[in-house]
Each structure stands twice: as structure tokens, then as C-alpha cells.
Amino acid sequence: MESNSGKKANCPKGPRYYVTGAVMNVEEDRTHEFKGHRNIAIEEIPPWCIDATDKHRKTRNCISRNICGFLNSGLGGIIYLGVLDDGSIAGIFLSRYQRDHLTLSLKDTLGRFRPPVPSHLVSIDFVPCVDLSDVNYRQVAKRCGSEKSGNVSDDFMREHSDAKDIDNSTARGNSLNDDAKNKSLNDCDNNSGGWDWVLEKVDITDLPREIKYKNDPLRKRPHLLRTYKQCWCDDDAITRVTHGHRSPPYVVEIIVRPPDARDPEIRKHLPSSSELLLQPIFQAEDGSIYVRRHASLARRSLQDMVEEAVEDVRRVYFPILKEVQIHLGILEALVEKIETLRVNGNGSDDTAMDGKKGVDLLRRIKQIL
Structure with a gap:
């Protein structure tokens, strides 16, 4: 955390x-x-x-x-x-x-x-869970742009006096407040003398351990x-x-x-x-x-949830149904126009164009549904 x-x-x-x-x-x-x-x-x-x-x-x-x-x-x-x-x-x-x-x-x-x-x-x-006194940190030196790291050497720490308040091997969670630790680390990084190494704080807290038994029969016992x-x-x-x-x-x-x-x-x-x-x-x-x-x-109550479900249906699906109703109205008008042209025996080009529009409307309705 x-x-x-x-x-x-x-x-x-x-x-x-x-x-x-x-x-x-x-x-x-x-x-x-x-x-x-x-x-x-x-x-x-x-x-x-x-x-x-x-x-x-x-x-x-x-x-x-x-x-x-x-x-x-x-x-x-x-x-x-x-x-x-x-x-x-x-x-x-x-x-x-x-x-x-x-x-x-x-x-x-x-x-x-x-x-x-x-x-x-x-x-x-x-x-x-651990006690605050058991929280433990270690400072490691890491080369910039590299995943390799190592423990901070005494010579490195002595050359960077701004970090002298940080313990060379470990820094307990209650030895310095976080602001002081961060300031020391930042100052150390800024005064590295051109080195491409930075200090990194790693948590090495020991967590509680329990004795583990291989094939423990008690773990199969019903609870x-x-x-x-x-x-x-x-x-x-x-x-x-x-x-x-x-x-x-x-x-x-x-x-x-x-x-x-x-x-x-x-x-x-x-x-x-x-x-x-x-x-x-x-x-x-x-x-x-x-x-x-x-x-x-x-x-x-169950009735409350039913009423909320009905409201959800109205909110989500009514706009969809309204859009489908509009397209169906346009489609019915096209069908009626095609039938009229067919009875009169003229307007074959118009009939083909209206038929194509009708097919496109049917595809649109299927996509909505």
C-alpha cells in the first residue's frame, strides 16, 4: 500500500x-x-x-x-x-x-x-501487519538507465556528505521522517559529482513467517x-x-x-x-x-428494484425504439411510393432508387436492434 x-x-x-x-x-x-x-x-x-x-x-x-x-x-x-x-x-x-x-x-x-x-x-x-519499529529500509546505488544496483559503499556515502544522516546499510521507518530522507536523497543525487549513479531506497522489512508443513492433513479437515x-x-x-x-x-x-x-x-x-x-x-x-x-x-425491497429496472428500460431502450419507429415510418412511405409507381407502370429508375433506400433503412434498423 x-x-x-x-x-x-x-x-x-x-x-x-x-x-x-x-x-x-x-x-x-x-x-x-x-x-x-x-x-x-x-x-x-x-x-x-x-x-x-x-x-x-x-x-x-x-x-x-x-x-x-x-x-x-x-x-x-x-x-x-x-x-x-x-x-x-x-x-x-x-x-x-x-x-x-x-x-x-x-x-x-x-x-x-x-x-x-x-x-x-x-x-x-x-x-x-507489522509494527512500525520493524519497518526496515536499505539504500542501494543504481546506475542511471540500468536495472543493476548494489549496496551503498562507505566511500560513496562519505564523499556525499549531504547524505551523512542516512544510515549506510539500513534506515528504519522511525529514524528519520520521510521529508528529511527525501531531501537527503535528492541532495545526494544533485551533488553526485557527475556520476551516473543514484540512490534508491528499498524496503527490506521482514514479514511474519509461519511454519509450513508439506501435505498438511489438517488443511483437508472440514470446517x-x-x-x-x-x-x-x-x-x-x-x-x-x-x-x-x-x-x-x-x-x-x-x-x-x-x-x-x-x-x-x-x-x-x-x-x-x-x-x-x-x-x-x-x-x-x-x-x-x-x-x-x-x-x-x-x-x-424487490418492488423497489423492479421499479428501478422499469426506469432503466425506459431510459436506455425508449430512445432506440423511437429511432426505429422513425425509420419504419420512412420505410413504409417508400414501400407505398414503390407500389404506386409499379401500378402506374412508369418510373423504373425511381423505383430502383427507392428500393435501394429501403434496403439501406432495413440494414440500419437491424444495426439499431
Whole structure:
């Protein structure tokens, strides 16, 4: 991420991560949503988070609502799990098995949408979180116009005293502010004495690592889905913590892409007689239809969506029908003129010309339709 939430904007190279405690460089809007939990489906919301007098009032809402809203808005969006409402990055501690659980839960929930959401429209990415003190940079010297680079030598750094405040081997993210680092690098480049070498800052932050087992049988074990109760993967993570092995934190990015009315994976669930290319509408697994409105969700009824579809048809297809009607009127007049000339037995040249015009009009109508 090119922000204070992850990789620095002036450090394009290196691993991708988020910094715990930093603030996102985006706010919740029509295409971004922050969530501090990982409850995908409606069944995963604990009962103590639901108002007994009103089932629609919850202190925690499932993530599937936001996925549905992004799909129906036609714009798509990204949901960040592990980011609080104020934009601060907290991360969610997830083991390898819990990440598998989250991926399976997302796939299962999307399959219960109406129509089912094609797999290429929604993807999930687990981005690790690190502490600011663990962010690490290295300065390398790179020849202009070349991809080759090497570590900055002590002699090179001593000759360019303007860069003396930058550590020769590494520069931690909290040792100098970004403005001071950029100024030192720029001054070093401007005073290179005619050399065709430039300094480049490379991110070498070590990301959290987990022990990986080849052909791990536990990854094939079924998970407990569609419930708020703990799965075996949660019990496994708790056991690991008690033995001093805490899983690393992640920000989980759920990327929702805008659906296309021409997508065959969507059209196969529509009636075969439907030829209108309108914005697809998805119904979440809880039976509700959600539409993203700026930084919030609007629950819409089926009747509301039908009325909007009718308005879309009028807006898109009425101008086309009007144009076809005009051309049909001209074509009818030409046919009538041809018949009149044929009955009178004269005007063969005019008849041929009018016939050609009629053929061109028919081609035009086919192109419009």
C-alpha cells in the first residue's frame, strides 16, 4: 500500500504490508468499507450482537451485506477486515487454518446469493501487519538507465556528505521522517559529482513467517460453517497461544469487482427470453437486497428494484425504439411510393432508387436492434 498504512509512497520496491496502529489513507465511502471482525454470513453473527426486539438492529453486521451492496452499486469496492471505523489498523490474528476457514466461508456465502456470485467477481487477499519499529529500509546505488544496483559503499556515502544522516546499510521507518530522507536523497543525487549513479531506497522489512508443513492433513479437515460457534481451527489457534505461538495479524482485503450484464456466468441464471442488458441485481443470503450509498447501505425491497429496472428500460431502450419507429415510418412511405409507381407502370429508375433506400433503412434498423 502506498500510504502511511503500508509501504511508503517513495519506496515502491519491497514487500506489501500494513503498519499496526497507522491510519488508512482512504476513508469509508462508496467503494471502501472498514470492518473490525470476520463474520461473513448472517449466521456467524453472535446472538448477543442482535437486538431481541428488532432482528434488523445489530451491534455487528455481517460482511455479506457490504459485498451485496458493492455488487448492486455497479462500482465494486474493497472491504478491509481488521481496520476499525476510525481508519486505524488493528489487524486480525489468523492462523493458516483460520485463513482457510475464512476463504471457505466467503465461497459458501457467495454461493447462496441469488443469483450465485461468479468466483471471478470477488477475491480475498491476506496482507500481513507489522509494527512500525520493524519497518526496515536499505539504500542501494543504481546506475542511471540500468536495472543493476548494489549496496551503498562507505566511500560513496562519505564523499556525499549531504547524505551523512542516512544510515549506510539500513534506515528504519522511525529514524528519520520521510521529508528529511527525501531531501537527503535528492541532495545526494544533485551533488553526485557527475556520476551516473543514484540512490534508491528499498524496503527490506521482514514479514511474519509461519511454519509450513508439506501435505498438511489438517488443511483437508472440514470446517464448521454457517454458525457463530467456534470451529476446530479457532480451538487450534487458542491452543497455540497458550503454548506461546500466536498467529500473525492480517488485514483481510475482500475485493469486489463490478458485475457485467454480458457475463455468461450471470446470464445463465436469467430467463432464456431475457435479452435486456440491465445492471444485474443480487440478493444476499439473508434474503435482502442491499445497495451501497456513499459510506452506508440501503436495504431495498424487490418492488423497489423492479421499479428501478422499469426506469432503466425506459431510459436506455425508449430512445432506440423511437429511432426505429422513425425509420419504419420512412420505410413504409417508400414501400407505398414503390407500389404506386409499379401500378402506374412508369418510373423504373425511381423505383430502383427507392428500393435501394429501403434496403439501406432495413440494414440500419437491424444495426439499431
